Amino acid sequence: MxxxxxxxxxxxxxxxxxxxxxxxxxxxxxxxxxxxxxxxxxxxxxxxxxxxxxxxxxxxxxxxxxxxxxxxxxxxxLGQLIVTNPRIAMFLLLSAQKERVALMDLLASNSRTSPIARLAFLLLNLHQRLSIVGQAGSDELEIAINQEQLGDIVGLTPVHVNRVLRQMTNDGLIERHRRQIRIIDFERLRELSKIPLRDMSIASSWQHIVA
Amino acid sequence: MxxxxxxxxxxxxxxxxxxxxxxxxxxxxxxxxxxxxxxxxxxxxxxxxxxxxxxxxxxxxxxxxxxxxxxxxxxxxLGQLIVTNPRIAMFLLLSAQKERVALMDLLASNSRTSPIARLAFLLLNLHQRLSIVGQAGSDELEIAINQEQLGDIVGLTPVHVNRVLRQMTNDGLIERHRRQIRIIDFERLRELSKIPLRDMSIASSWQHIVA
DNA sequence: CGTCTCGTTGACGAGTCTCAACGCCGGTGG
DNA sequence: CCACCGGCGTTGAGACTCGTCAACGAGACG
Missing domain, CATH: 2.60.120.10 (Jelly Rolls)
Incomplete structure (x- = not known):
């Protein structure tokens, strides 16, 4: 589509x-x-x-x-599958819980941190997820969305998203070329983001069930 | 405890x-x-x-x-129960999804609406949930938390929570007596809140499974 | 070449946070 | 029984962040 x-x-x-x-x-x-x-x-x-x-x-x-x-x-x-196949039920339950965690992180970030912290968190988070599916380099990622949509994620106006991104480039945190972003200083970005990156692979306790 | x-x-x-x-x-x-x-x-x-x-x-x-x-x-x-009992698995999955919806609503409210809209949503939401467990009157509810904690939910400082609550009482939306709150004008509160109240009872499609 | 989307920038003002102080109330200890 | 104290609600002044409005430029595409 x-x-x-x-x-x-x-x-x-x-x-x-x-x-x-x-x-x-x-x-x-x-x-x-x-x-x-x-x-x-x-x-x-x-x-x-x-x-x-x-x-x-x-x-x-x-x-x-x-x-x-x-x-x-x-x-x-889907309902049938859940009832008849415990593995799938457990897998879906774990997936739903992971999504809850992601929502909790975003809620905390948007509600309690500064604009620059929100964007730092978003960039690190996206880089992590894109890496997992092999769509990001070690320090590069391509953002497929515009700044207005970035604002719709982090709860800012597009104008302010632009200003914050500019500040991040000026401060040497990132480099930008169109929607291509290179992360220069992971260390400082992680300090700015007030939310930790989480390991969302299946917890070991459940491996034997869903494997 | x-x-x-x-x-x-x-x-x-x-x-x-x-x-x-x-x-x-x-x-x-x-x-x-x-x-x-x-x-x-x-x-x-x-x-x-x-x-x-x-x-x-x-x-x-x-x-x-x-x-x-x-x-x-x-x-x-708990893991054992999920695997052996499809009903419980489905129930837990539905519960987790409901919690996701609640988080989505709060995220949208905190990220994209004004302080008064956030508190309107919170009050209506709490009133709905307290009613379900029989701890609220038709237009009254007792908030068991202080204004700092209210701020920790909606993403505001305690000082500003206080000002907004005062404004709501001045505008005739609610009456307050210590932590007892009487809702005067449901209609206007619902207009202020930009998030709809949702019916979170078990969707009919699943009744036959978890019942 | 014209148009559209999108990024960028400036000026300005409203809204929210910070800091500070005060008062009420209930609990606690003398 | 009374004085003190701590938690909490309330209020004001001032600073600063962020949103709004507006305009312009760059690039893609037909």
Missing amino acids: PRRSIIRPQGTTDRSAYFLVDGWLASSMLLADGERQILKLHLPGDMLGSTSMCVEDAIDTLMALTPVTVRKVPLAP | PRRSIIRPQGTTDRSAYFLVDGWLASSMLLADGERQILKLHLPGDMLGSTSMCVEDAIDTLMALTPVTVRKVPLAP
Whole structure:
């Protein structure tokens, strides 16, 4: 599906889950006053939209940020799988818990830290996740979204995102060339970010179940 | 356990879950610079701490806001239950998804709305949840926490929480008497809050499985 | 070459934080 | 029974951050 296409708008009764094969995709929420909050940036390999299985209408809007390929996982068969296959049930439960942790980190970052700390956290976090799927160099990453969308993640206006990014380049933390970002000073970025990077691989206690 | 006692600090290897029988309890995160974010206010009947099952060390701190009674659910037996009992697996998965939705709402509220909108959302949300457990009147609720802790939820300083609450009383939205709050104008509060209240009962599609 | 998206910059003002002080109230110890 | 004390709510003054508004430039694309 092309860039900017809506895979599923919020409020519909389609509560299927989706598997993101390739491309970037945002899960976002449109507020009553027209503000938008991006809840999660999804990268290839992510499972999407499963939150809405607990309510009657879909909670979040799924929008393609780049051209994407997704695979739909309808609700009913998913339910069957969970009930009949304990491994899959455990895997889904662990995935949901990981997403909760990611949301908790973003909530804390956006609610209690300065703009520069929020962007530092976002950059480090994205670099870590992109590395895992082999889409980032050791110190480089390509951000597939514009500064307005960055603002929709960290809770800032696009103008201010721009100012903070500029400050980060001026301070020698990063280099930018269009949407290509090179991280110069990991050390100082980690100090700026008030949230630790976490190891989200499957905890060893559960290896024997889902393996 | 008495007020202010730490049921479980973040960073420890105790990743048990807990069941809150009575009292109020906060799940919070301490940031690198000493700031605190309350991730969730837990009321009687809530399941706590299960997020940390997906990592090696506990992510959040569980602290009693009032005297509480909790029941510990050790990790290993919980894992056994999930694998052997599909109903429980599905129930836990749905619970985790509900918590994700709650986090998404709070994230959007804190990141993209004004202080008064955040507090309006918090009050309506708390009133809804307290009503469910029979601890709120039709238009009254008792907040068991102080204004500093309110600030730790909505991402404001205690001073500013106070000013906004004062404004809400002056505007005839609420009445306050110590920590007792009477909601005068639900209609306007709902307009102020940019996040809808959600029906979090078990979606009908799953009734036949977990019932 | 024209248009559109997006990044960039400046000026200005509202909103929020910080710092500080004070008062109320309930609990505690003399 | 009373004086003190600590926690908490309240208020004011001032600084500074961040949002708003506006304009311009660079690059992509048809």
